Amino acid sequence: xxxxxxxxxxxxxxxxxxxxxxxxxxxxxxxxxxxxxxxxxxxxxxxxxxxxxxxxxxxxxxxxxxxxxxxxxxxxxxxxxxxxxxxxxxxxxxxxxxxxxxxxxxxxxxxxxxxxxxxxxxxxxxx
Numbered sequence: 001x002x003x004x005x006x007x008x009x010x011x012x013x014x015x016x017x018x019x020x021x022x023x024x025x026x027x028x029x030x031x032x033x034x035x036x037x038x039x040x041x042x043x044x045x046x047x048x049x050x051x052x053x054x055x056x057x058x059x060x061x062x063x064x065x066x067x068x069x070x071x072x073x074x075x076x077x078x079x080x081x082x083x084x085x086x087x088x089x090x091x092x093x094x095x096x097x098x099x100x101x102x103x104x105x106x107x108x109x110x111x112x113x114x115x116x117x118x119x120x121x122x123x124x125x126x127x
Contacts, residue, residue: 001038001039001044002036002037002038002039003017003018003029003036003037003039005039006039006043006044006047009044010044010047010048010051011051012047012051017047020047020050021037023060023064024064024067024068025046025050025060025063025064025067026043026046026047026050027042027043027046029043050063053066053087056087056091057087057090057091057094058087062083062087065083066080066083066084069083
């Protein structure tokens with residue numbers, strides 16, 4: 001796949017894909033004779049993984065750390081797992097906070113019109 005095809009498929013800009021390659025989040029992508037990047041299935045798996053992890057809130061720095069450990073081989077399996085567990089815990093906390101915010105918004109919205117009408121009646125009767 002070309003960079004434009006990968007860009008469309010994963011909804012990432014070509015600049016973002018180039019950046020990810022430049023900083024080592026995805027392995028160097030092979031190029032054809034014209035110098036055009038040709039993404040393999042394996043390259044696309046990396047793009048998908050990085051996109052998923054970014055969506056989960058992982059920083060570029062954390063992902064660089066993970067990829068660096070991955071490249072070091074099996075001796076980093078435990079450290080990689082611990083990093084992912086830590087990130088999962090942080091994501092769970094953010095989800096919990098967002099759930100509380102959603103519940104508060106839902107509470108505010110429920111019966112909103114009735115509450116506004118009641119408040120307006122009170123204000124009109126004070127005039």
